[in-house]
Every structure is written in C-alpha cells, then in structure tokens.
Amino acid sequence: MEKDSELLLATERYGSAGSWRYSVKDGAVERRREGSEGASRTNSIVGVFKSVFLPQGYPESVSDDYLQYQFWDTVQAFSSSLSGTLATQASLKGVGVGDQEATVAAATVTWLLRDGTGMLGRILFAWQKGSKLDSEAKKWRLFADVLNDTAMFMEILAPYFPAFFISIVCIAGIFKSIVGVAGGATRAALTVHQARRDNMADISAKDGSQETLVNLAGLLISLMLIPLVTNNPILTLSLFFLFTILHLFANYKAVRSVVMETFNEARLSIVWQQYLKDKRVLSPQEANQRETVFFEFRKTVPIRLGVRLQEIVQSPEDLQMALWKKNMPYLLGVRNGCVCVCLGPEASVHDEIRAMCHAVWISSKLSPPASKEPVTQQQSHWEMVHESHKLIDTTFNPFLKGVEAAGWDTKRTLLDWDEWRVTWKSKSS
Known part of the structure; x- marks a missing residue:
C-alpha cells in the first residue's frame, strides 16, 4: 500500500553511474536511488574515486581502449618511478654526494653541462622529428620509453667510470630530453584519440592525477628500497633490470591496446x-x-x-x-x-x-x-x-x-604531408 501511495514525478541519471527517481509521498517530494542501499554506498565510494581520477562522463566520454591503455600506462609509470630512483641515487653519488673531497662547484658544473646538452638535444629532436610524432605516435611512444630506460642505465653505470662520468651523464641527458619531447608529444596525440567530447583538457588533467598517485606509491616503495641498495651495486642492477623489463612490457601492452580510427x-x-x-x-x-x-x-x-x-x-x-x-x-x-x-x-x-x-x-x-x-x-x-x-x-x-x-574516420588523417602545394596546367592546355 505504501508503494501505491507514491506518485512518480521524474527519473534522472548521471551518465552510467546510476539512476534516481523522484516521487511524491505523504505530500512531500522524495529522491531515491534505484537499487539496494548497500550498493548505493559502494557506488558512492566508487563514484568519488571516478570523479577524482577519471574524466567526467567516463566511460562514454572516452574511447573504448581508454581503460586498458591507462592500466598498462599506470604499471609502466610505477616501474619507471622505481627505476628512476635508482638512477637518481647513482647520479647523486657520481657528482659527489657523500664524498668529503667533492666540491659544490664541480657538482654544479656537471649538473649544468648535463642540463645544457639536454636542452640542445630537445631543440634538435623537435626540429628533425616533430612532424613525425603525430603520424607514428605508437612507435615514438615506445621508442621514448626504451630510450628512457637506456638513459637511466647509463646514469647507474656512470659512477663506475669516473673518467667518463661527465660524458656519460651528458649523453644520458640528451636521451632524456628526447624522451621528454617524444613522450609528451605522443601523449598529446593519444589524448586527442581518447577524447570523445572535446574533453582533451579533462583527460590530460586526470592522467596527471593518476600519474601523481602512481609516483606517490613509487616514492613510498623507494623509501624502503634506498637503504637496501646503497653501496650494493649487484642488488641495484638486479632491481633495475627487473623494473626495466616490467616497464618495457607494460609499455608494449599499452601501445598495442590503442585502437586508432584514423589512417596513418x-x-x-x-x-x-x-x-x-x-x-x-x-x-x-x-x-x-x-x-x-x-x-x-x-x-x-x-x-x-x-x-x-x-x-x-x-x-x-x-x-x-x-x-x-x-x-x-x-x-x-x-x-x-x-x-x-x-x-x-x-x-x-x-x-x-x-x-x-x-x-x-x-x-x-x-x-x-x-x-x-x-x-x-x-x-x-x-x-x-x-x-x-x-x-x-x-x-x-x-x-x-x-x-x-567499417568505422574508420575519413574526415581527417594522420598522414605525414609536407606543406608544398602546387597548381599546374591541365593536360588539354
């Protein structure tokens, strides 16, 4: 009898998060979520998590491959964070942190040389390959991660070759600068693909939140790893190779999961x-x-x-x-x-x-x-x-x-056209 006394006024939903109904009961308007109360609490917790780390309107507002790509991207970011900690420790050791005979000036010069060569490498790479990054986003994304692991490996080995330390870290700096350009540009290209409601900024912002959370988790694990690997080169290299294998595998799975509907x-x-x-x-x-x-x-x-x-x-x-x-x-x-x-x-x-x-x-x-x-x-x-x-x-x-x-987007392409345009006389003339 209680249900019979209710008068349904309207229903509403928030994307795919759930639906609610408005009804009149005892002269008052009530709003009630459809489903059980326990499910409502669970959905509320999940809803908060989604609103913090996923784009608004997920999953309708993104491409179908979004979740799979982001899962593997999260795995690779976590392993890369741990590898980066090992490389950073080696770099600091190489410039003299902990060495009483090392000078601040020498460490500063080494750091400046590494950053300077990296800046030059960034400019040259963007000049030579900038136009290729859109059309071959998957390849350059994977290339950037392989190069990043190579650079970190060089930084770990650099302290064991003091005579060539500056040269090694400068080359590693160039590699990392190329990684910055290629990784950032291809990430932007993939964001264009994932955005389905002109929501590139939202997707990019939430991707940043996901990466920050992963780096925070990596930071906590790193705090436990540092005391173990300090002055233990065998363990350092063993962990680095383990994280690198995981990093490269996750990157491969990530780019393989992307399904682009535009032609390159x-x-x-x-x-x-x-x-x-x-x-x-x-x-x-x-x-x-x-x-x-x-x-x-x-x-x-x-x-x-x-x-x-x-x-x-x-x-x-x-x-x-x-x-x-x-x-x-x-x-x-x-x-x-x-x-x-x-x-x-x-x-x-x-x-x-x-x-x-x-x-x-x-x-x-x-x-x-x-x-x-x-x-x-x-x-x-x-x-x-x-x-x-x-x-x-x-x-x-x-x-x-x-x-x-078949579902291909023929309104735009990712073909690598140069800018020359030619007007010619017709064959009859």
Whole structure:
C-alpha cells in the first residue's frame, strides 16, 4: 500500500553511474536511488574515486581502449618511478654526494653541462622529428620509453667510470630530453584519440592525477628500497633490470591496446593491401592489431607526400606523363628511389587518402621481393604510374565506402604531408 501511495514525478541519471527517481509521498517530494542501499554506498565510494581520477562522463566520454591503455600506462609509470630512483641515487653519488673531497662547484658544473646538452638535444629532436610524432605516435611512444630506460642505465653505470662520468651523464641527458619531447608529444596525440567530447583538457588533467598517485606509491616503495641498495651495486642492477623489463612490457601492452580510427601510412597500407587482395575491409581493431609498434629497417621504397613539383617533373614531357586527366587533385611519380606525391591546393581529405593508396600500390610493386628486378627506366616508371591510375579509378570509391562502413574516420588523417602545394596546367592546355 505504501508503494501505491507514491506518485512518480521524474527519473534522472548521471551518465552510467546510476539512476534516481523522484516521487511524491505523504505530500512531500522524495529522491531515491534505484537499487539496494548497500550498493548505493559502494557506488558512492566508487563514484568519488571516478570523479577524482577519471574524466567526467567516463566511460562514454572516452574511447573504448581508454581503460586498458591507462592500466598498462599506470604499471609502466610505477616501474619507471622505481627505476628512476635508482638512477637518481647513482647520479647523486657520481657528482659527489657523500664524498668529503667533492666540491659544490664541480657538482654544479656537471649538473649544468648535463642540463645544457639536454636542452640542445630537445631543440634538435623537435626540429628533425616533430612532424613525425603525430603520424607514428605508437612507435615514438615506445621508442621514448626504451630510450628512457637506456638513459637511466647509463646514469647507474656512470659512477663506475669516473673518467667518463661527465660524458656519460651528458649523453644520458640528451636521451632524456628526447624522451621528454617524444613522450609528451605522443601523449598529446593519444589524448586527442581518447577524447570523445572535446574533453582533451579533462583527460590530460586526470592522467596527471593518476600519474601523481602512481609516483606517490613509487616514492613510498623507494623509501624502503634506498637503504637496501646503497653501496650494493649487484642488488641495484638486479632491481633495475627487473623494473626495466616490467616497464618495457607494460609499455608494449599499452601501445598495442590503442585502437586508432584514423589512417596513418601504416594502417592505411594494411587496410588497402588487404582490400586489393580479397576485397575485405579490415576494421580499426583488426588493422591496429596488425600495425607494428617498432621501427622497421626492412628495405622498402619510401613514400614522400606533399613534395615540390621538381621532385617529380624535370621536363614538360614529364608533366604531361604525370597528368592523367583534367582537374587532378595530385600528381604522382617515381624519382630517386622514392614515390613522390605533389598535392594540389584544393585537395580534400579523401583526395589525400586516394593519393596515399596510389603511392602505396606503386611502392609495393617496386619493393622487394615483389620486384625481383628493380625498375630502372623512367619510361617504365611512368607506365607503372598510368597502370596504377586505372586501378585506382576502378577500386578507390568502393574502398572508401567500405572503410567508412567499417568505422574508420575519413574526415581527417594522420598522414605525414609536407606543406608544398602546387597548381599546374591541365593536360588539354
């Protein structure tokens, strides 16, 4: 009878955290959470934890791979914190902390030299590789962590080579500066991927809170480790290798868990070549699983996007050979062992994807073992370009519809285009 006397007025929910109902009982409005009271207390505790360490609206406000990535990222941050403690202790010992004969001036000079070379390394690396960090975020993220472990290993060994101490710590400082640029930039790229409600700042802030909590836990463990490893190089190295293995494994699992829905060169090449093979379009999950997270050194014909016209055309005849039809959004050719693409100023994102598919097909034909005898005659190159135009004209539109249906984001890409844009005369003129 009590329930019969209640009059339901409204219901509400807070994301996926739970739902509440408003009802009138004995002339008063009551708000009650749906579910048991015990569950309500538990959900309240979990809700506080989520609000402190997870983005608002989780899990709807982030990508599906967010939780798995953050779990492994937390593991790697914890192990890196412990490894960093061992490296810091070695560095302090190397500059003379605890040595009565060491001078403050000598320690200061060593520290300044390390920081100065690190600053130069940061500038040079950002100049040379800054534009690559978006398109190859997974690879550079893993590379940064491997380099970070290498730098810490050098810092641990440095005190045992006093004659080369300054050189070793300066090189380690350069490595760590590169880690700072690559790690920070790729983290920003992954945050763009994870944000689903234009909430990059919130995700980044909560990631900082998670990292701070992990570092605090690492600090507490480090306080117990320091007395054990002091003046015990064997234990120091043993623990460092243990933490490093855990760190690298967690980083590998973290980058492998990321499922990006935008095309870079690797993912587009995987999906496009599979489509040419059996007309099947791979989903983002399948393509990301096939994408390698290590830098490859196998011999392939490189692709250069957004080059100057002179990279392709050396004569009026070359321009006529490069033009396939009127109003082409891009030109493509083979020069100096590279597949080069010139982009027109009005080219759309779909034109960029088309040009990349075009270049991938030519690159695969020229790369061993697909090509047992390299193509050396320029005329043969142009014949291959014309053949590829015919293939692209018949297959690209169905392919584009297929990738959109499979869940790929074709409104933007992570292809590494340079800034050159060329306007050329049409073939008829």
